[in-house]
Amino acid sequence: MELKGIHHVSAITANAKQNYDFYTTILGMRLVKKTINQDDPSVYHLFYADEIGNPGTDLTFFEIPHAGTTYQGFGSISGTSLRVPNDEALAFWQTHFTEFDVDHDGIIEQGGRKVIHFRDPEQQRLALVSDETNIGVKGGKPWIRSSVPADKGIIGLGPTTLTVDNPAPTMAILTEILTFKQTGSYPSLIDGQDDILVFSTGEGGTGAEVHIEPRKDLSKERPGRGSVHHVAFRVDNEEELAKWKDRLVGARIPNSGLVDRFYFKSLYFREPNGILFELATDGPGFATDEDSEQLGESLALPPLFEDRRKEIEAKLEPLDTKRPR
Template sequence: MYTIPGHHHISMITKNAQQNNRFYRDILGLRRVKVTVNQDDTSMYHLFYGDKTGSPGTELSFFEIPLVGRTHRGTNAITKIGLIVPSVDSLQYWVKRLDEFGVQHEGITIFAGRPALLFEDEEGLRLALIAAPNTKVGHWETYEKSPVPVEHQIQGMGTVEITVKNKGKLIRTLTEIFHYGLKTQDETTALLQSIDDEMFGEIYIVEQDGPSEKPGRGSIHHLAIRVKDDEELKYWNEQVKARGFMTSGIVDRYYFKSLYFRESNGILFEVATDGPGFLRDGDVDSLGEQLDLPDFLEQQREEITAKLKPIL
Protein backbone atom coordinates (compact mmCIF):
# COMPACT_ATOMS: atom_id res chain seq x y z
CA MET A 1 0.00 0.00 0.00
CA TYR A 2 1.36 3.41 -0.98
CA THR A 3 1.63 6.22 1.57
CA ILE A 4 1.86 10.00 1.33
CA PRO A 5 5.32 11.13 2.57
CA GLY A 6 4.18 14.69 3.25
CA HIS A 7 3.37 17.99 1.61
CA HIS A 8 4.77 18.72 -1.86
CA HIS A 9 4.06 22.45 -2.29
CA ILE A 10 1.38 25.01 -1.63
CA SER A 11 0.17 27.66 -4.09
CA MET A 12 -1.05 31.18 -3.37
CA ILE A 13 -2.16 34.34 -5.17
CA THR A 14 -0.12 37.55 -5.15
CA LYS A 15 -0.89 40.93 -6.68
CA ASN A 16 2.73 42.04 -6.97
CA ALA A 17 5.59 39.67 -7.84
CA GLN A 18 8.27 42.24 -6.97
CA GLN A 19 6.88 42.81 -3.47
CA ASN A 20 6.35 39.07 -3.05
CA ASN A 21 9.95 38.39 -4.06
CA ARG A 22 11.26 40.82 -1.46
CA PHE A 23 9.24 39.26 1.34
CA TYR A 24 9.97 35.59 0.73
CA ARG A 25 13.55 35.85 -0.55
CA ASP A 26 14.95 38.85 1.29
CA ILE A 27 13.03 38.71 4.59
CA LEU A 28 12.17 35.02 5.06
CA GLY A 29 15.45 33.95 3.46
CA LEU A 30 14.01 31.33 1.12
CA ARG A 31 15.65 30.73 -2.23
CA ARG A 32 13.72 31.75 -5.30
CA VAL A 33 14.17 28.48 -7.15
CA LYS A 34 12.01 28.95 -10.22
CA VAL A 35 10.63 31.84 -12.22
CA THR A 36 8.17 30.48 -14.75
CA VAL A 37 4.58 31.10 -15.87
CA ASN A 38 1.20 29.62 -15.14
CA GLN A 39 0.94 26.94 -17.82
CA ASP A 40 -2.83 27.55 -18.07
CA ASP A 41 -2.39 31.34 -18.45
CA THR A 42 1.07 32.31 -19.67
CA SER A 43 0.51 36.02 -19.00
CA MET A 44 0.84 35.18 -15.29
CA TYR A 45 4.11 34.65 -13.40
CA HIS A 46 4.44 31.48 -11.34
CA LEU A 47 7.14 31.87 -8.70
CA PHE A 48 8.55 29.14 -6.48
CA TYR A 49 10.55 29.58 -3.27
CA GLY A 50 12.13 26.81 -1.23
CA ASP A 51 15.42 25.32 -0.14
CA LYS A 52 18.61 25.14 -2.22
CA THR A 53 17.05 23.07 -5.01
CA GLY A 54 13.32 23.54 -4.37
CA SER A 55 12.97 20.07 -2.88
CA PRO A 56 9.41 18.69 -2.60
CA GLY A 57 8.08 19.68 0.79
CA THR A 58 9.86 23.05 0.84
CA GLU A 59 8.09 24.87 -1.99
CA LEU A 60 5.88 27.93 -1.63
CA SER A 61 4.50 28.97 -5.01
CA PHE A 62 2.71 32.12 -6.10
CA PHE A 63 0.62 33.09 -9.12
CA GLU A 64 0.87 36.82 -9.88
CA ILE A 65 -2.50 38.39 -10.77
CA PRO A 66 -1.97 42.19 -10.89
CA LEU A 67 -5.69 43.01 -11.02
CA VAL A 68 -6.75 40.70 -8.19
CA GLY A 69 -8.85 42.16 -5.37
CA ARG A 70 -8.61 41.56 -1.66
CA THR A 71 -9.50 38.29 0.06
CA HIS A 72 -12.81 38.15 1.91
CA ARG A 73 -11.98 35.68 4.65
CA GLY A 74 -14.32 32.86 5.51
CA THR A 75 -14.64 29.13 5.81
CA ASN A 76 -14.04 26.34 3.26
CA ALA A 77 -10.50 27.55 2.60
CA ILE A 78 -6.87 26.76 3.36
CA THR A 79 -6.19 29.38 5.99
CA LYS A 80 -2.65 29.12 7.39
CA ILE A 81 0.76 27.75 6.36
CA GLY A 82 3.13 26.41 8.99
CA LEU A 83 6.85 26.66 8.26
CA ILE A 84 9.35 24.56 10.21
CA VAL A 85 12.23 26.16 12.11
CA PRO A 86 14.75 24.15 14.14
CA SER A 87 14.18 25.40 17.70
CA VAL A 88 12.48 27.76 20.13
CA ASP A 89 15.69 29.81 19.98
CA SER A 90 14.96 30.19 16.27
CA LEU A 91 11.57 31.68 17.12
CA GLN A 92 13.36 34.29 19.26
CA TYR A 93 15.63 35.04 16.30
CA TRP A 94 12.60 35.45 14.04
CA VAL A 95 10.83 37.78 16.46
CA LYS A 96 13.81 40.13 16.17
CA ARG A 97 14.07 39.70 12.40
CA LEU A 98 10.40 40.39 11.76
CA ASP A 99 10.60 43.43 14.04
CA GLU A 100 13.64 44.63 12.11
CA PHE A 101 11.70 44.54 8.84
CA GLY A 102 8.51 45.99 10.31
CA VAL A 103 6.50 42.77 9.93
CA GLN A 104 3.69 42.64 12.47
CA HIS A 105 3.35 39.42 14.44
CA GLU A 106 1.56 37.99 17.46
CA GLY A 107 4.66 37.02 19.43
CA ILE A 108 5.48 33.45 20.39
CA THR A 109 2.35 31.43 21.09
CA ILE A 110 1.03 27.90 20.50
CA PHE A 111 -0.27 26.65 17.15
CA ALA A 112 -1.50 23.07 16.70
CA GLY A 113 0.12 22.14 19.99
CA ARG A 114 3.61 23.52 19.31
CA PRO A 115 5.49 26.78 20.03
CA ALA A 116 4.95 29.08 17.07
CA LEU A 117 5.25 32.64 15.82
CA LEU A 118 2.17 33.80 13.91
CA PHE A 119 2.37 36.60 11.34
CA GLU A 120 1.13 37.69 7.92
CA ASP A 121 2.85 38.75 4.74
CA GLU A 122 2.12 42.14 3.18
CA GLU A 123 -0.97 40.80 1.42
CA GLY A 124 -2.54 39.15 4.45
CA LEU A 125 -1.39 35.57 3.85
CA ARG A 126 -1.39 33.90 7.27
CA LEU A 127 1.83 32.14 8.22
CA ALA A 128 3.27 30.40 11.28
CA LEU A 129 6.88 29.60 12.09
CA ILE A 130 6.75 26.42 14.18
CA ALA A 131 9.57 25.19 16.39
CA ALA A 132 10.35 21.53 15.71
CA PRO A 133 13.50 20.58 17.67
CA ASN A 134 12.85 16.84 17.32
CA THR A 135 12.05 16.91 13.61
CA LYS A 136 14.75 15.94 11.12
CA VAL A 137 13.65 17.32 7.77
CA GLY A 138 15.60 14.98 5.51
CA HIS A 139 14.32 16.53 2.29
CA TRP A 140 15.60 20.04 3.18
CA GLU A 141 18.89 21.33 1.76
CA THR A 142 20.74 24.27 3.32
CA TYR A 143 20.94 27.36 1.14
CA GLU A 144 24.29 28.92 1.97
CA LYS A 145 23.50 32.31 0.34
CA SER A 146 20.36 32.90 2.40
CA PRO A 147 20.42 36.10 4.51
CA VAL A 148 19.20 33.94 7.42
CA PRO A 149 21.83 31.95 9.37
CA VAL A 150 21.76 28.19 8.77
CA GLU A 151 20.76 27.42 12.36
CA HIS A 152 17.57 29.47 11.99
CA GLN A 153 16.60 28.86 8.36
CA ILE A 154 13.10 27.76 7.43
CA GLN A 155 13.22 24.01 6.72
CA GLY A 156 10.12 23.62 4.60
CA MET A 157 6.40 23.28 5.10
CA GLY A 158 4.92 22.12 8.38
CA THR A 159 1.34 22.12 9.62
CA VAL A 160 -1.22 23.43 7.12
CA GLU A 161 -4.48 24.75 8.55
CA ILE A 162 -7.69 24.12 6.61
CA THR A 163 -10.97 25.69 7.75
CA VAL A 164 -14.17 23.95 6.62
CA LYS A 165 -17.87 23.79 7.42
CA ASN A 166 -17.80 19.99 7.76
CA LYS A 167 -14.59 18.60 9.19
CA GLY A 168 -15.94 15.04 9.18
CA LYS A 169 -16.04 14.97 5.39
CA LEU A 170 -12.45 16.21 5.08
CA ILE A 171 -11.26 13.78 7.74
CA ARG A 172 -12.83 10.88 5.86
CA THR A 173 -11.24 11.95 2.58
CA LEU A 174 -7.77 12.14 4.12
CA THR A 175 -8.00 9.01 6.26
CA GLU A 176 -9.98 6.69 3.99
CA ILE A 177 -8.39 7.56 0.65
CA PHE A 178 -4.87 8.70 1.55
CA HIS A 179 -4.47 6.86 4.89
CA TYR A 180 -3.65 9.91 7.01
CA GLY A 181 -3.65 9.15 10.72
CA LEU A 182 -6.05 11.02 13.00
CA LYS A 183 -3.90 12.17 15.94
CA THR A 184 -6.31 14.33 17.94
CA GLN A 185 -9.87 15.56 17.59
CA ASP A 186 -12.36 17.65 19.56
CA GLU A 187 -15.66 19.33 18.68
CA THR A 188 -14.15 21.94 16.36
CA THR A 189 -10.62 20.80 15.45
CA ALA A 190 -8.71 17.76 14.27
CA LEU A 191 -5.02 17.05 13.65
CA LEU A 192 -4.01 14.56 10.94
CA GLN A 193 -0.60 13.32 9.81
CA SER A 194 0.44 11.48 6.67
CA ILE A 195 3.53 10.14 8.48
CA ASP A 196 3.13 9.35 12.17
CA ASP A 197 4.54 12.07 14.45
CA GLU A 198 6.01 14.09 11.56
CA MET A 199 4.97 17.70 11.02
CA PHE A 200 5.88 17.92 7.33
CA GLY A 201 2.74 16.01 6.38
CA GLU A 202 0.44 17.49 9.00
CA ILE A 203 -3.00 19.03 8.42
CA TYR A 204 -4.86 20.92 11.14
CA ILE A 205 -8.60 21.10 10.46
CA VAL A 206 -10.79 23.81 11.99
CA GLU A 207 -14.56 23.52 11.68
CA GLN A 208 -16.22 26.89 11.18
CA ASP A 209 -19.65 27.82 9.87
CA GLY A 210 -20.43 30.98 7.94
CA PRO A 211 -19.76 32.36 4.45
CA SER A 212 -17.13 30.67 2.32
CA GLU A 213 -13.94 32.59 1.66
CA LYS A 214 -13.80 34.71 -1.50
CA PRO A 215 -10.20 34.39 -2.70
CA GLY A 216 -7.98 37.31 -3.61
CA ARG A 217 -4.46 38.51 -2.93
CA GLY A 218 -2.91 36.60 -0.04
CA SER A 219 -5.29 33.65 -0.39
CA ILE A 220 -4.23 30.02 -0.79
CA HIS A 221 -5.26 28.36 -4.02
CA HIS A 222 -4.43 24.71 -3.29
CA LEU A 223 -2.31 22.29 -1.30
CA ALA A 224 -0.22 19.68 -3.12
CA ILE A 225 0.72 16.42 -1.42
CA ARG A 226 3.66 14.21 -2.40
CA VAL A 227 3.87 10.92 -4.25
CA LYS A 228 7.00 9.21 -5.46
CA ASP A 229 6.47 8.68 -9.18
CA ASP A 230 4.10 8.21 -12.13
CA GLU A 231 3.04 4.74 -11.00
CA GLU A 232 1.91 5.99 -7.61
CA LEU A 233 0.17 8.98 -9.18
CA LYS A 234 -1.89 6.67 -11.42
CA TYR A 235 -2.80 4.61 -8.36
CA TRP A 236 -4.03 7.66 -6.42
CA ASN A 237 -5.96 8.92 -9.42
CA GLU A 238 -7.95 5.66 -9.43
CA GLN A 239 -8.43 5.78 -5.65
CA VAL A 240 -9.83 9.30 -5.75
CA LYS A 241 -12.20 8.46 -8.61
CA ALA A 242 -13.32 5.28 -6.83
CA ARG A 243 -14.54 7.46 -3.94
CA GLY A 244 -16.75 9.42 -6.31
CA PHE A 245 -14.61 12.53 -6.82
CA MET A 246 -13.90 13.96 -10.25
CA THR A 247 -10.21 14.43 -11.04
CA SER A 248 -8.33 16.44 -13.63
CA GLY A 249 -6.64 13.29 -14.80
CA ILE A 250 -2.86 13.28 -14.86
CA VAL A 251 -1.37 16.60 -15.99
CA ASP A 252 2.29 17.00 -17.01
CA ARG A 253 3.61 20.13 -15.28
CA TYR A 254 7.13 19.51 -16.68
CA TYR A 255 8.81 19.77 -13.26
CA PHE A 256 6.40 17.18 -11.84
CA LYS A 257 3.19 15.42 -12.84
CA SER A 258 -0.04 16.11 -11.02
CA LEU A 259 -3.70 15.43 -10.58
CA TYR A 260 -6.25 17.77 -9.04
CA PHE A 261 -9.56 17.24 -7.25
CA ARG A 262 -11.88 19.04 -4.85
CA GLU A 263 -13.09 17.34 -1.72
CA SER A 264 -16.64 17.78 -0.43
CA ASN A 265 -16.09 21.18 1.22
CA GLY A 266 -14.58 22.52 -2.00
CA ILE A 267 -10.92 22.43 -0.93
CA LEU A 268 -8.66 21.95 -3.96
CA PHE A 269 -5.95 19.32 -3.56
CA GLU A 270 -3.15 18.49 -5.94
CA VAL A 271 -1.26 15.20 -5.85
CA ALA A 272 2.23 15.72 -7.31
CA THR A 273 5.23 13.54 -8.10
CA ASP A 274 8.65 14.25 -6.59
CA GLY A 275 10.35 14.50 -9.97
CA PRO A 276 11.80 15.43 -12.35
CA GLY A 277 12.30 18.59 -10.22
CA PHE A 278 13.56 22.10 -10.87
CA LEU A 279 17.04 21.03 -11.96
CA ARG A 280 15.48 19.57 -15.10
CA ASP A 281 16.19 22.81 -16.95
CA GLY A 282 18.39 24.67 -14.49
CA ASP A 283 21.81 24.69 -12.90
CA VAL A 284 21.93 24.54 -9.11
CA ASP A 285 24.05 27.70 -8.94
CA SER A 286 21.67 29.83 -11.01
CA LEU A 287 18.23 28.50 -10.10
CA GLY A 288 15.55 31.15 -10.14
CA GLU A 289 17.64 33.82 -11.83
CA GLN A 290 15.95 33.71 -15.23
CA LEU A 291 12.61 32.90 -16.81
CA ASP A 292 12.35 29.14 -17.37
CA LEU A 293 9.73 27.72 -19.69
CA PRO A 294 8.74 24.11 -20.30
CA ASP A 295 9.74 22.76 -23.70
CA PHE A 296 6.16 23.00 -24.96
CA LEU A 297 6.12 26.77 -24.27
CA GLU A 298 9.65 27.60 -25.39
CA GLN A 299 8.60 28.54 -28.92
CA GLN A 300 6.33 31.21 -27.40
CA ARG A 301 9.11 32.77 -25.28
CA GLU A 302 9.19 36.13 -27.06
CA GLU A 303 5.43 36.52 -26.90
CA ILE A 304 5.30 35.42 -23.23
CA THR A 305 8.18 37.66 -22.17
CA ALA A 306 6.54 40.70 -23.75
CA LYS A 307 3.57 40.34 -21.37
CA LEU A 308 5.66 40.06 -18.19
CA LYS A 309 7.13 42.86 -16.08
CA PRO A 310 10.76 42.01 -15.11
CA ILE A 311 11.39 40.99 -11.50
CA LEU A 312 14.54 42.49 -10.00
Protein backbone atom coordinates in the same frame (compact mmCIF):
# COMPACT_ATOMS: atom_id res chain seq x y z
CA MET B 1 0.37 3.53 -1.40
CA GLU B 2 1.03 6.20 1.21
CA LEU B 3 1.34 9.95 0.81
CA LYS B 4 4.69 11.17 2.13
CA GLY B 5 3.60 14.57 3.43
CA ILE B 6 3.13 18.11 2.12
CA HIS B 7 4.67 18.66 -1.34
CA HIS B 8 3.96 22.36 -1.90
CA VAL B 9 1.44 25.09 -1.23
CA SER B 10 0.42 27.53 -3.97
CA ALA B 11 -0.99 30.96 -3.14
CA ILE B 12 -1.98 34.19 -4.93
CA THR B 13 -0.11 37.50 -5.10
CA ALA B 14 -1.03 40.67 -6.94
CA ASN B 15 2.54 42.00 -6.96
CA ALA B 16 5.41 39.70 -7.99
CA LYS B 17 8.13 42.27 -7.15
CA GLN B 18 6.85 42.91 -3.63
CA ASN B 19 6.34 39.18 -3.16
CA TYR B 20 9.88 38.37 -4.32
CA ASP B 21 11.38 40.97 -2.01
CA PHE B 22 9.50 39.72 1.05
CA TYR B 23 10.08 35.99 0.64
CA THR B 24 13.75 36.25 -0.33
CA THR B 25 14.95 39.25 1.70
CA ILE B 26 12.79 39.05 4.83
CA LEU B 27 12.15 35.29 4.99
CA GLY B 28 15.46 34.30 3.40
CA MET B 29 13.95 31.64 1.15
CA ARG B 30 15.52 30.90 -2.21
CA LEU B 31 13.66 31.59 -5.44
CA VAL B 32 14.27 28.23 -7.14
CA LYS B 33 12.06 28.76 -10.17
CA LYS B 34 10.78 31.84 -12.00
CA THR B 35 8.32 30.46 -14.49
CA ILE B 36 4.75 30.95 -15.72
CA ASN B 37 1.35 29.77 -14.66
CA GLN B 38 1.01 26.89 -17.13
CA ASP B 39 -2.77 27.41 -17.22
CA ASP B 40 -2.32 31.15 -17.93
CA PRO B 41 1.17 31.89 -19.35
CA SER B 42 0.61 35.66 -19.18
CA VAL B 43 1.46 35.67 -15.44
CA TYR B 44 4.36 34.52 -13.27
CA HIS B 45 4.53 31.43 -11.11
CA LEU B 46 7.23 31.87 -8.47
CA PHE B 47 8.63 29.01 -6.37
CA TYR B 48 10.41 29.67 -3.04
CA ALA B 49 12.07 26.79 -1.23
CA ASP B 50 15.24 25.46 0.39
CA GLU B 51 18.63 25.30 -1.35
CA ILE B 52 17.47 23.25 -4.36
CA GLY B 53 13.69 23.09 -4.01
CA ASN B 54 13.41 19.73 -2.30
CA PRO B 55 9.87 18.31 -2.19
CA GLY B 56 8.10 19.54 0.91
CA THR B 57 9.89 22.92 0.96
CA ASP B 58 8.11 24.82 -1.85
CA LEU B 59 5.83 27.78 -1.24
CA THR B 60 4.66 29.04 -4.63
CA PHE B 61 2.75 32.05 -5.89
CA PHE B 62 0.67 32.76 -8.95
CA GLU B 63 0.79 36.45 -9.82
CA ILE B 64 -2.69 37.78 -10.59
CA PRO B 65 -2.10 41.55 -10.92
CA HIS B 66 -5.75 42.57 -10.52
CA ALA B 67 -6.61 40.12 -7.74
CA GLY B 68 -9.03 41.68 -5.27
CA THR B 69 -9.12 41.58 -1.50
CA THR B 70 -9.52 38.21 0.22
CA TYR B 71 -12.59 37.96 2.44
CA GLN B 72 -11.56 35.24 4.85
CA GLY B 73 -13.93 32.42 5.69
CA PHE B 74 -14.58 28.70 5.55
CA GLY B 75 -13.96 26.42 2.59
CA SER B 76 -10.37 27.61 2.52
CA ILE B 77 -6.73 26.79 3.09
CA SER B 78 -6.48 29.29 5.91
CA GLY B 79 -2.97 28.76 7.20
CA THR B 80 0.43 27.90 5.75
CA SER B 81 3.27 27.13 8.13
CA LEU B 82 7.00 27.15 7.54
CA ARG B 83 9.39 25.03 9.60
CA VAL B 84 12.43 26.36 11.45
CA PRO B 85 14.99 24.12 13.21
CA ASN B 86 14.19 24.74 16.86
CA ASP B 87 12.79 27.05 19.55
CA GLU B 88 15.99 29.12 19.57
CA ALA B 89 15.40 29.92 15.90
CA LEU B 90 11.91 31.20 16.75
CA ALA B 91 13.41 33.66 19.22
CA PHE B 92 15.61 34.98 16.39
CA TRP B 93 12.58 35.33 14.10
CA GLN B 94 10.57 37.23 16.71
CA THR B 95 13.31 39.86 16.87
CA HIS B 96 13.79 39.76 13.09
CA PHE B 97 10.09 40.36 12.41
CA THR B 98 9.98 43.27 14.83
CA GLU B 99 13.07 44.81 13.23
CA PHE B 100 11.53 44.61 9.75
CA ASP B 101 8.01 45.67 10.82
CA VAL B 102 6.46 42.33 9.88
CA ASP B 103 2.95 41.93 11.32
CA HIS B 104 3.26 39.06 13.83
CA ASP B 105 1.75 37.76 17.07
CA GLY B 106 4.86 36.71 18.97
CA ILE B 107 5.76 33.22 20.15
CA ILE B 108 2.96 31.03 21.47
CA GLU B 109 2.55 27.31 22.09
CA GLN B 110 -0.03 25.60 19.91
CA GLY B 111 -0.62 21.90 19.43
CA GLY B 112 2.46 21.02 21.50
CA ARG B 113 4.83 23.18 19.43
CA LYS B 114 6.04 26.75 19.61
CA VAL B 115 4.86 28.92 16.72
CA ILE B 116 4.75 32.52 15.49
CA HIS B 117 1.72 33.55 13.46
CA PHE B 118 2.46 36.36 11.00
CA ARG B 119 1.24 38.02 7.80
CA ASP B 120 3.01 39.04 4.59
CA PRO B 121 2.29 42.45 2.96
CA GLU B 122 -0.86 41.03 1.31
CA GLN B 123 -2.14 39.48 4.56
CA GLN B 124 -1.19 35.94 3.59
CA ARG B 125 -1.87 33.88 6.73
CA LEU B 126 1.46 32.32 7.73
CA ALA B 127 3.17 30.76 10.73
CA LEU B 128 6.65 29.69 11.66
CA VAL B 129 6.66 26.38 13.53
CA SER B 130 9.55 25.00 15.56
CA ASP B 131 10.94 21.55 14.70
CA GLU B 132 12.35 21.24 18.25
CA THR B 133 10.33 18.08 18.96
CA ASN B 134 9.88 16.81 15.39
CA ILE B 135 10.58 13.10 14.87
CA GLY B 136 8.80 12.75 11.52
CA VAL B 137 9.57 13.91 7.99
CA LYS B 138 12.96 15.60 7.88
CA GLY B 139 13.27 19.20 6.77
CA GLY B 140 15.33 20.53 3.89
CA LYS B 141 18.52 22.54 3.97
CA PRO B 142 18.54 26.37 3.96
CA TRP B 143 20.37 28.02 1.10
CA ILE B 144 23.92 28.96 2.08
CA ARG B 145 23.53 32.42 0.47
CA SER B 146 20.30 33.22 2.30
CA SER B 147 19.81 36.59 4.00
CA VAL B 148 19.01 34.64 7.19
CA PRO B 149 21.63 32.67 9.18
CA ALA B 150 21.62 29.02 8.08
CA ASP B 151 21.03 27.69 11.59
CA LYS B 152 17.89 29.84 11.89
CA GLY B 153 16.60 29.44 8.34
CA ILE B 154 13.35 28.02 7.01
CA ILE B 155 13.71 24.31 6.28
CA GLY B 156 10.38 23.48 4.67
CA LEU B 157 6.62 23.50 4.88
CA GLY B 158 4.86 22.65 8.10
CA PRO B 159 1.21 21.80 8.74
CA THR B 160 -1.46 23.18 6.41
CA THR B 161 -4.68 24.41 8.05
CA LEU B 162 -8.07 23.95 6.37
CA THR B 163 -11.02 25.96 7.68
CA VAL B 164 -14.41 24.35 7.06
CA ASP B 165 -17.92 24.72 8.45
CA ASN B 166 -18.54 20.95 8.43
CA PRO B 167 -15.38 18.89 9.01
CA ALA B 168 -16.88 15.41 8.50
CA PRO B 169 -16.68 15.25 4.65
CA THR B 170 -13.10 16.57 4.60
CA MET B 171 -12.10 14.12 7.33
CA ALA B 172 -13.58 11.28 5.29
CA ILE B 173 -11.50 12.19 2.23
CA LEU B 174 -8.32 12.44 4.29
CA THR B 175 -8.81 9.13 6.11
CA GLU B 176 -10.81 6.95 3.69
CA ILE B 177 -9.39 8.02 0.31
CA LEU B 178 -6.00 9.50 1.18
CA THR B 179 -3.70 7.97 3.81
CA PHE B 180 -4.11 10.35 6.74
CA LYS B 181 -4.94 9.30 10.29
CA GLN B 182 -6.22 11.53 13.06
CA THR B 183 -3.39 11.91 15.55
CA GLY B 184 -4.57 14.64 17.89
CA SER B 185 -6.31 17.94 18.50
CA TYR B 186 -5.72 21.25 20.24
CA PRO B 187 -7.82 24.24 21.31
CA SER B 188 -8.79 26.93 18.83
CA LEU B 189 -7.44 30.44 19.38
CA ILE B 190 -10.99 31.69 18.76
CA ASP B 191 -13.27 31.66 21.82
CA GLY B 192 -16.27 29.38 21.51
CA GLN B 193 -14.99 27.36 18.55
CA ASP B 194 -14.37 23.62 18.41
CA ASP B 195 -10.89 22.14 18.75
CA ILE B 196 -8.59 22.02 15.71
CA LEU B 197 -8.14 18.43 14.52
CA VAL B 198 -4.72 17.06 13.51
CA PHE B 199 -4.25 14.50 10.72
CA SER B 200 -0.94 12.95 9.74
CA THR B 201 0.44 10.76 6.94
CA GLY B 202 3.68 8.97 6.07
CA GLU B 203 6.41 9.44 8.67
CA GLY B 204 4.30 12.13 10.33
CA GLY B 205 5.64 15.20 12.07
CA THR B 206 5.55 18.83 11.05
CA GLY B 207 6.06 18.11 7.34
CA ALA B 208 3.18 15.67 7.03
CA GLU B 209 0.18 17.19 8.81
CA VAL B 210 -3.15 18.72 7.85
CA HIS B 211 -5.06 20.59 10.54
CA ILE B 212 -8.84 21.00 10.22
CA GLU B 213 -10.34 24.07 11.87
CA PRO B 214 -14.15 23.84 12.24
CA ARG B 215 -15.77 27.30 12.18
CA LYS B 216 -19.48 28.04 12.46
CA ASP B 217 -19.05 31.80 12.83
CA LEU B 218 -17.83 32.55 9.30
CA SER B 219 -19.22 32.84 5.79
CA LYS B 220 -17.60 31.19 2.79
CA GLU B 221 -14.22 32.63 1.85
CA ARG B 222 -13.95 34.90 -1.19
CA PRO B 223 -10.36 34.41 -2.39
CA GLY B 224 -8.07 37.11 -3.76
CA ARG B 225 -4.54 38.34 -3.15
CA GLY B 226 -3.20 36.79 0.03
CA SER B 227 -5.30 33.63 -0.28
CA VAL B 228 -4.14 30.06 -0.96
CA HIS B 229 -5.04 28.35 -4.23
CA HIS B 230 -4.23 24.71 -3.37
CA VAL B 231 -2.16 22.33 -1.28
CA ALA B 232 -0.21 19.44 -2.81
CA PHE B 233 0.73 16.14 -1.18
CA ARG B 234 3.82 14.08 -1.96
CA VAL B 235 3.63 10.95 -4.13
CA ASP B 236 6.78 8.91 -4.72
CA ASN B 237 6.64 8.59 -8.52
CA GLU B 238 4.48 8.67 -11.66
CA GLU B 239 3.56 4.98 -11.44
CA GLU B 240 2.11 5.52 -7.98
CA LEU B 241 0.35 8.70 -9.14
CA ALA B 242 -1.46 6.65 -11.81
CA LYS B 243 -2.69 4.33 -9.06
CA TRP B 244 -4.01 7.34 -7.15
CA LYS B 245 -5.95 8.38 -10.25
CA ASP B 246 -7.49 4.92 -10.38
CA ARG B 247 -8.42 5.15 -6.71
CA LEU B 248 -10.18 8.49 -7.23
CA VAL B 249 -12.00 7.19 -10.30
CA GLY B 250 -13.06 4.10 -8.36
CA ALA B 251 -14.46 6.34 -5.63
CA ARG B 252 -16.25 8.43 -8.30
CA ILE B 253 -14.32 11.55 -7.37
CA PRO B 254 -13.92 13.93 -10.35
CA ASN B 255 -10.28 14.69 -11.05
CA SER B 256 -7.97 16.23 -13.61
CA GLY B 257 -6.23 13.03 -14.64
CA LEU B 258 -2.44 13.07 -14.82
CA VAL B 259 -0.99 16.49 -15.68
CA ASP B 260 2.65 17.01 -16.68
CA ARG B 261 4.02 20.11 -14.93
CA PHE B 262 7.53 19.29 -16.20
CA TYR B 263 9.13 19.71 -12.75
CA PHE B 264 6.72 17.11 -11.36
CA LYS B 265 3.61 15.18 -12.43
CA SER B 266 0.30 16.15 -10.85
CA LEU B 267 -3.30 15.15 -10.24
CA TYR B 268 -5.97 17.59 -9.00
CA PHE B 269 -9.34 17.18 -7.32
CA ARG B 270 -11.63 19.04 -4.92
CA GLU B 271 -12.69 17.62 -1.60
CA PRO B 272 -16.37 18.04 -0.57
CA ASN B 273 -15.87 21.45 1.07
CA GLY B 274 -14.48 22.79 -2.22
CA ILE B 275 -10.79 22.94 -1.28
CA LEU B 276 -8.42 22.07 -4.13
CA PHE B 277 -6.02 19.20 -3.45
CA GLU B 278 -3.11 18.17 -5.66
CA LEU B 279 -1.07 14.99 -5.59
CA ALA B 280 2.43 15.61 -6.98
CA THR B 281 5.47 13.43 -7.62
CA ASP B 282 8.77 14.07 -5.88
CA GLY B 283 10.64 14.39 -9.19
CA PRO B 284 12.18 15.17 -11.56
CA GLY B 285 12.81 18.49 -9.75
CA PHE B 286 13.82 22.07 -10.48
CA ALA B 287 17.37 21.42 -11.70
CA THR B 288 15.90 19.72 -14.79
CA ASP B 289 16.32 22.82 -16.97
CA GLU B 290 18.69 25.04 -14.95
CA ASP B 291 22.03 24.61 -13.25
CA SER B 292 21.54 24.43 -9.48
CA GLU B 293 23.73 27.52 -9.00
CA GLN B 294 21.45 29.65 -11.20
CA LEU B 295 18.05 28.42 -10.10
CA GLY B 296 15.42 31.15 -10.37
CA GLU B 297 17.61 33.75 -12.02
CA SER B 298 16.06 33.54 -15.51
CA LEU B 299 12.58 32.90 -16.85
CA ALA B 300 12.28 29.12 -17.14
CA LEU B 301 9.73 27.77 -19.60
CA PRO B 302 8.70 24.12 -19.90
CA PRO B 303 9.41 22.76 -23.40
CA LEU B 304 5.74 23.05 -24.36
CA PHE B 305 6.03 26.86 -24.09
CA GLU B 306 9.59 27.45 -25.31
CA ASP B 307 8.61 28.31 -28.89
CA ARG B 308 6.39 31.10 -27.47
CA ARG B 309 9.14 32.67 -25.33
CA LYS B 310 9.20 36.09 -27.05
CA GLU B 311 5.42 36.39 -26.90
CA ILE B 312 5.32 35.33 -23.24
CA GLU B 313 8.18 37.59 -22.14
CA ALA B 314 6.55 40.57 -23.86
CA LYS B 315 3.45 40.19 -21.68
CA LEU B 316 5.27 39.78 -18.37
CA GLU B 317 6.31 42.73 -16.22
CA PRO B 318 10.14 42.49 -15.95
CA LEU B 319 11.26 40.97 -12.65
CA ASP B 320 14.98 41.11 -11.90
CA THR B 321 15.97 38.01 -9.95
CA LYS B 322 19.67 37.94 -10.82
CA ARG B 323 21.79 37.48 -7.71
CA PRO B 324 25.23 39.05 -7.27
CA ARG B 325 28.12 36.61 -7.40
